[in-house]
Amino acid sequence: MAVSLLVCSLAAAQTTEQLPGFDLERLETNVGRGTLLVGNGELMVPGGLHVSLLGHYQRLPLVLNDGEGDLQVVRNRATALLSAGYGLLPWLEVSAQLPFVLWQQGDDPSLLGLGALAAQGLGTPVLQARLGLLSRRQRHPVDLSADFGVGLPVGNGTALAGDDGPRFHVRMTVGTSLGMVAPSLEAGVLFRPTILLATSDGSAKQGANSEIRLGAALATTGKGLRGELGLRATLSPQVAMDVLGGVRFPLPAGLDASLMAGPGLGGALGAPRFRVLAGVSFHDEPPPKLSFIDENADRELQLALATPDRPPEDERVRPVSTWELNALSRGDSGTAAPQGPQEPLRPYQPTPQERVVLRGVIPFTKGSAELQAVVPLLDQAVLQMSELPRGGTVIIEGHADTEGTDASDMFMSLRRAQAVRRYLVNQGVPATQVRIRGFGAEWPVSAKPATEEERQLNRRAEVIVLTEAVPTSATTQTPTP
Secondary structure (H helix, E strand, O other), rough: OOOHHHHHHHHOOOOOOOOOHHHHHHHHOOOOOOOOOOOOOOOOOOOOOEEEEEEEEEEEEEEEEOOOOOOEEEEEEEEEEEEEEEEOOEEEEEEEEEEEEEEEOOHHHHHOOOOOOOOOOOOEEEEEEEEEEHHHHHHHOEEEEEEEEOOOOOOHHHHHHHOOOOOOEEEEEEEOOOOEEEEEEEEEEEEEEOEEEEOOOOOOOHHEEEEEEEHHHHEEOOOOOOEEEEEEEOOOOEEEEEEEEEEEEEEEEEEEEEEEEEEEEOOOOOOOEEEEEEEEEEOOOOOOOOOOOOOOHHHHHHHHHHHHOOOHHHHOOOOOOHHHHHHHHHHOOOOOOOOOOOOOOOOOOOOEEEEEEEEEEEEEEOOOOOOOOOHHHHHHHHHHHHHOOOOOEEEEEEEEOOOOOOOHHHHHHHHHHHHHHHHHHHOOHHHEEEEEOOOOOOOOOOOOOOOOHHHHOEEEEEEEEEEEOOOOOOOOOOOOO
């Protein structure tokens, strides 16, 4: 299709005076995680795939003045954009975009001494690599990425869809999640050939130049209908700005549909009066690669967790015993609390008849028991539980920093464990196979945290997926009569 459009466009251009070739489009869309206009700095996991097909309508993207009035060279323009992204490594994601001009029409540009435009044509293909610099998955405060891209000079200039030479862009994107909303910002530079449009009165109108591009977006989080608001601005040297708002909603089979519209501001070429974007996208990301822990190494780890070095001055009087709170969390009833001091609850130690197939830690923010929007570890646990042939059990152990009193720390650790349990049960894990325990601040990773990073390690929920160990050898015994 692309080759056919390109050949037809070039054949039509041979009969007229060719316009200086440049790409009229100033709006770039995002491939991968984030909103339709602006990314959020987060990369797809290795093996993740994102494919989208987007339709784009513009009103009055190119208006020139012939000395007597405005000439609407491009009054209406419809384009299509096919894009795909793939996660190669935890810190590397690659993507490609291929645009097409499907239809455009306007006044006759020969009144300005310019050749006629082609109605269709191939746009500028863009290849891009996205590098992850910071990630909230690694307990960084934000997601930060850097994009490096190149635009190939094969677009059709007579359709105002391609520059005369290659173009390059560098862009930084940062994003985070604040409860129900996810803000993101980006800033970059586009390097492209400089093009001037000569008019019949001898003046020159700048058609293309290197640009500074800025963007901001705000999106709601969740799995259902989501709202998006984006702003894109270019400085080159005239200012052009697009403000678009819309929605994104899920479809069956891993598809999403999106619709955005909004006005364009500024007098730069390529800034339309308004735009409308609509399309569908397919997004699929596997859970992180499973790693099976050696049983001997796992027992040594359990012993190390069970006997941490605790400073003597950290011993405090607890108004509520750990045993009583965890008995309530398991739903024990009808039995009287035993008299006398109870054995302190320790982190779970698998028996020789159990095998640990998955272990991980989920961090929490201070004073919060809410999970982040994306928790790959729990999706991996759900997948593993569904594939265990011998059945399995999930142990969830909640922990807290010294955020308050002993009782409040204990309840916070239980709330965190319950939040993880609720997520697993909602994803189909039987409730009878999930056990939770709360430790308060009794088993910190860092006994004397001196930095915020160390305190974050103590605000956690540990997830352990266990299954019955496969016997190394099987013997058959004949019962005695």
